[in-house]
Amino acid sequence: xxxxxxxxxxxxxxxxxxxxxxxxxxxxxxxxxxxxxxxxxxxxxxxxxxxxxxxxxxxxxxxxxxxxxxxxxxxxxxxxxxxxxxxxxxxxxxxxxxxxxxxxxxxxxxxxxxxxxxxxxxxxxxxxxxxxxxxxxxxxxxxxxxxxxxxxxxxxxxxxxxxxxxxxxxxxxxxxxxxxxxxxxxxxxxxxxxxxxxxxxxxxxxxxxxxxxxxxxxxxxxxxxxxxxxxxxxxxxxxxxxxxxxxxxxxxxx
Numbered sequence: 001x002x003x004x005x006x007x008x009x010x011x012x013x014x015x016x017x018x019x020x021x022x023x024x025x026x027x028x029x030x031x032x033x034x035x036x037x038x039x040x041x042x043x044x045x046x047x048x049x050x051x052x053x054x055x056x057x058x059x060x061x062x063x064x065x066x067x068x069x070x071x072x073x074x075x076x077x078x079x080x081x082x083x084x085x086x087x088x089x090x091x092x093x094x095x096x097x098x099x100x101x102x103x104x105x106x107x108x109x110x111x112x113x114x115x116x117x118x119x120x121x122x123x124x125x126x127x128x129x130x131x132x133x134x135x136x137x138x139x140x141x142x143x144x145x146x147x148x149x150x151x152x153x154x155x156x157x158x159x160x161x162x163x164x165x166x167x168x169x170x171x172x173x174x175x176x177x178x179x180x181x182x183x184x185x186x187x188x189x190x191x192x193x194x195x196x197x198x199x200x201x202x203x204x205x206x207x208x209x210x211x212x213x214x215x216x217x218x219x220x221x222x223x224x225x226x227x228x229x230x231x232x233x234x235x236x237x238x239x240x241x242x243x244x245x246x247x248x249x250x251x252x253x254x
Contacts, residue, residue: 004028007035010050016043017082021053024061026166027130032061036068045078052083052105056137057091058162059212067209069101080104090155094219100206123179128169128193136165136178140189143180153241156220160239161189163213167237168193175234186222186242194234198226 005022018039024032039047049065051057065081072079083105084092092098122143126132137158144154161178168176172193179190201218204211217224217239224239 015048017048017050019050023056025058025133026060029060029064033064040072040077043077046080047077048080048082050082051088052085054085054088057087059216062091062095062212063210070207094216095212121182125177128176133162133165136161139178157241160217160221163217164191164237167213188238188240190236190238192229192236
């Protein structure tokens, strides 16, 4: 089930280049950071990261890029993101970092199409481990295969579930589960964990090392919120898509 990203070096004269292929999330953020640190260490200037082959990218990858960008600047190295894929460009813009990095090539972010209703129900208990981020996306992909949705809605839902499961793995302590619920219009996804601590929606500065996951969820979903877990200690963090609602506000769901 786990699909590791692939990293390779294709150094060109005066431009050491790291080529990244595959999915970047919590499970492989550390090797991504290590590869970037080696790249910056080998570079005088610039250091190039080829992201054209990245097929999934969330805030875990963004946080690695932000930290690497800061370290490169301290070393006098210019970090260039070469041909970032649609998935990378999407998250850069959702987090307000589209202009923070120097890029070369890559697509523009398309308009979001109106989501269509989905009628499905899936539930799974997951281990509290980094690999569960990808497992949760696989669960949602299976549900969407049975009940197709627009391409944009699929992208947003996979990004949102990735961010919420990442938070549950990092801070939820225990009892992680995912549930996908049909609504009269659209769908609801619930992430349950054993920690009663509520997530906080923040707006970190461009050079901040983290705190972007919930901002992404807030940007791509119709609504989202948090409620107490009904069958024991902990909480349920949920989001909805395809409901023709407005962007969620945590303060309004307490």
